[in-house]
Amino acid sequence: MKEESKREQVIDLVRGQSVIRPRDLKEHGLPKDYLYILAQEGVIERIGRGLYQWPNKDLGRHHSLVEISKLAPKAVVALLSALNYHNMTTQNPHQIWLAIDRKAWRPEISYPPVRFVTMSAESLHLGVETHSIEGVSIKVFNPAKTVVDCFKYRGKVGLDVALEALREGWSARKFTMDELQNCAKICRVQKVMQPYLESLV
The missing domain is CATH 1.10.10 (Arc Repressor Mutant, subunit A)
Incomplete structure (x- = not known):
């Protein structure tokens, strides 16, 4: 050739x-x-x-997720980035939040800015959805798992973010009470979330 x-x-x-x-x-x-x-x-x-x-390519709203999926294909879009993807927050994270297995190697990524959280294998595979963005498959936690993770990692994202996500997701019918409770049980945050779940119904 x-x-x-x-x-x-x-x-x-x-x-x-x-x-x-x-x-x-x-x-x-x-x-x-x-x-x-x-x-x-x-x-x-x-x-x-x-x-x-390609230069000056018209980039979509979630283009940075495409870049990240190429650099960290085993990671799952999580927490603030997943909330943003599902339109369940007013937050616009300046970093992409990714979940990886706690035993996995952490890829070195200089751009776009990334924040990693580690999870058990069971938690990492719970509630994962695959979406196609710009022809690339992206793994993102579903709305119920994302809300539960916000409560689990409330020390990192803030309780106010978790509560906003719970209210936004519930009012937009992004999940059911059963989905939330199932995820909360597996992720071991039932006791933390219970008072807030009771206030919804």
Whole structure:
């Protein structure tokens, strides 16, 4: 294959995806060096360590979640970021909150800014939904699990955030009482949440 046609293939690939990594080129049998060369020439943008995109691409509201899912594919979008995704908060987090297994290696991510919380394997797999954003699969905790996690990690996010999420989610019918109680039981925050749950009904 001629060098020029490989270059054009890489350009077409970058143009067609929201974010691309060197390993994505490898899957197509293309040399990953092209990403570095094209970024040096200003044809594409390097937006983070090992992440490239087409310049001036119209980025959606949740584009940073796409970037993160490429860098930390085993992590789950959690807490404030999950609340924001589900439209259950007035907070606009300046970091992306991710949950990882407490025994897992923590990826080093310089951009976008990330805050990790660790969970047991059981808690990490409870209430996970997969959504497609810009053609990329993103793992996000469902609304009930997100609210329960806000109570569990209230020392990190604040009790006011947990209460707002509970009220917003309940009024928007994002979850049922049974879903909340089931998650609270598994995550061991039933006693903490019980008075607040009783005030809803």
